[in-house]
Amino acid sequence: MANDISARSWFIDTAxxxxxxxxxxxxxxxxFIEVLNTDGAHATGTVLAVITDKNGKEIIRALxxxxxxxxxxxxxxxxxxxxxxxxxxTLSTGTTLRIHIK
Amino acid sequence: MNVVRVKDGVEFTTISPAGFRLLGAIDxxxxxxxxxxxxxxACDGAHSGxxxxxxxxEAYDVRSRDVADKDLLLRTVLSQLGTPIPASGGGGGYVTxxxxxxxxxxxxxxxxxxxxxxxxxxxxxxxxxxxxxVTT
Numbered sequence: 001m002a003n004d005i006s007a008r009s010w011f012i013d014t015a016x017x018x019x020x021x022x023x024x025x026x027x028x029x030x031x032f033i034e035v036l037n038t039d040g041a042h043a044t045g046t047v048l049a050v051i052t053d054k055n056g057k058e059i060i061r062a063l064x065x066x067x068x069x070x071x072x073x074x075x076x077x078x079x080x081x082x083x084x085x086x087x088x089x090t091l092s093t094g095t096t097l098r099i100h101i102k
Numbered sequence: 103m104n105v106v107r108v109k110d111g112v113e114f115t116t117i118s119p120a121g122f123r124l125l126g127a128i129d130x131x132x133x134x135x136x137x138x139x140x141x142x143x144a145c146d147g148a149h150s151g152x153x154x155x156x157x158x159x160e161a162y163d164v165r166s167r168d169v170a171d172k173d174l175l176l177r178t179v180l181s182q183l184g185t186p187i188p189a190s191g192g193g194g195g196y197v198t199x200x201x202x203x204x205x206x207x208x209x210x211x212x213x214x215x216x217x218x219x220x221x222x223x224x225x226x227x228x229x230x231x232x233x234x235x236v237t238t
Contacts, residue, residue: 032178034177066187072188076178076181
């Protein structure tokens with residue numbers, strides 16, 4: 001699959017250095033972000049995802065809450081705020097994001 | 103503005119601390135997902151006997167038929183109550199340290215979301231006991 005921001009909610013499975021929205025579309029209202037890990041292969045404290053704004057200001061750093069070999073986990077971050085674009089700089093193996101925008 | 107409504111005849115004769123947490127999570131989910139949600143059972147109904155969590159004010163059913171993404175709703179409610187992981191046992195749904203939710207009777211006429219205090223857990227937790235967040 002690939003990142004899909006064509007509809008609500010946004011589906012993100014590939015990290016990158018670029019912003020999700022193009023230049024000129026910088027303001028985005030995020031209701032909440034789900035970090036979904038389905039492989040459960042990560043040790044407690046492993047970085048599952050890092051999300052920043054376009055200036056590199058960290059919005060979310062999601063760390064695995066469970067020991068390896070669980071059934072995966074869902075972390076939800078209720079943000080309900082405007083952000084200066086979004087960069088998903090890190091995604092661990094087996095982790096995807098659902099970004100719920102207004 | 104999206105809200106939670108209660109079906110006619112549903113009774114809230116008691117609400118436990120876990121029940122208040124569940125109701126808060128259901129209400130927050132209505133706001134986050136932009137949906138009106140309907141509670142279809144609380145303390146009323148036969149369920150599975152006197153010790154059923156419904157009768158203890160710590161379980162609620164929510165109408166599912168109007169919800170397009172049912173898994174998203176499950177995840178969102180449980181996420182307000184901890185960090186959900188898929189429930190074991192083959193029935194689907196999610197658990198957090200202290201709560202459980204699933205789509206009961208999926209695909210049938212009686213389909214609905216069911217949320218409750220997790221079986222075997224005390225809520226609020228008793229200080230000094232082992233932390234189930236670690237052992238889930």
